[in-house]
Amino acid sequence: MNAVEIRNVSKSYKNYKLSNVSFQVPNGYITGLIGPNGAGKSTIIKSIMGMVIPDQGDISVLGQPIDSERADYKEQIGYISDENIYYDYLTLAEMKKIVAPFYSNWDEDLYLKYMDIFELPARKKIKECSKGMKTKFSIALALSHHPKLLIMDEPTAGLDPVFRRELLELLADYILDERNTILFSTHLTTDLDRVADYVTFVNRGQLVFSEAKDEVLDRYLIVKGGRELLDGDIRKEFVGLRETGVGFEGLSRDRDRVVSLFGNDVMYQTPTLEEIMYYTAKGGIKHV
Numbered sequence: 001m002n003a004v005e006i007r008n009v010s011k012s013y014k015n016y017k018l019s020n021v022s023f024q025v026p027n028g029y030i031t032g033l034i035g036p037n038g039a040g041k042s043t044i045i046k047s048i049m050g051m052v053i054p055d056q057g058d059i060s061v062l063g064q065p066i067d068s069e070r071a072d073y074k075e076q077i078g079y080i081s082d083e084n085i086y087y088d089y090l091t092l093a094e095m096k097k098i099v100a101p102f103y104s105n106w107d108e109d110l111y112l113k114y115m116d117i118f119e120l121p122a123r124k125k126i127k128e129c130s131k132g133m134k135t136k137f138s139i140a141l142a143l144s145h146h147p148k149l150l151i152m153d154e155p156t157a158g159l160d161p162v163f164r165r166e167l168l169e170l171l172a173d174y175i176l177d178e179r180n181t182i183l184f185s186t187h188l189t190t191d192l193d194r195v196a197d198y199v200t201f202v203n204r205g206q207l208v209f210s211e212a213k214d215e216v217l218d219r220y221l222i223v224k225g226g227r228e229l230l231d232g233d234i235r236k237e238f239v240g241l242r243e244t245g246v247g248f249e250g251l252s253r254d255r256d257r258v259v260s261l262f263g264n265d266v267m268y269q270t271p272t273l274e275e276i277m278y279y280t281a282k283g284g285i286k287h288v
């Protein structure tokens, strides 16, 4: 089963279009949603949360088509927004009192445990909290109602490296229960190198790929060689290309093809997710 299914979803704004995007978030795994600034990650996540209504397409969450009239499916979701969705003038404890009654599964002991682990001051006003503290508070609230699906929009932005690593460990613990699923968006792709099973990549409102991370890393290849090897046709083999006075570095999405083209005349390197995102977003920009 898929925890989330997105079929042919489109959404237009004045200067932007999310175009006919379809992908699945498999149950029991961590899926990373990556893409440069403005690619459409938050638009997709807000569409799943019913906060943005797509112009067309269908979305199902945990087997149910979502419906703006019925918000009960959200009880099963732990949502961490990239914006402050809480009332600034309240303390953390006061905000928790508002949020907790929405969840029949609310676990006060678990909430207190997270407040303690994250060293969060319950009596501090939200407006007096740092960005990292607000994110930690969001995570505490999201996990304290035992959600089956955790949806996080840029959760690691604003977190120091120590807590970022702790958060990733916490997510790994949460996913140990095979009924749980995580979808999280980030442009810090190193987080995904560590924990993601699947990767969905959007660029300028278009889906580039959505598949198992290992398959992506097996298929893409970086090629480094001398400029004399490049001509117009060869350039078209690359998703993105960086050329210098003497050489080039290019990303191919077809490992077998470039190896058969270049043989031993070049050097090969498996790209990181960051390199795949960089070359795809930049295309054939020249650096001479």
Ligand SMILES: Nc1ncnc2c1ncn2[C@@H]1O[C@H](COP(=O)(O)OP(=O)(O)OP(=O)(O)O)[C@@H](O)[C@H]1O
Pocket (backbone or CB within 6 Å): 013, 014, 015, 016, 035, 036, 037, 038, 039, 040, 041, 042, 043, 044, 187
């Ligand atoms: N309510 C809105 N009205 C008009 N344009 C919008 C609105 N919401 C988003 N956009 C535009 O849609 C595009 C995609 O935005 P979105 O927030 O989904 O991107 P993102 O991938 O999450 O980016 P980032 O990594 O910077 O958070 C952007 O060009 C943004 O300006």
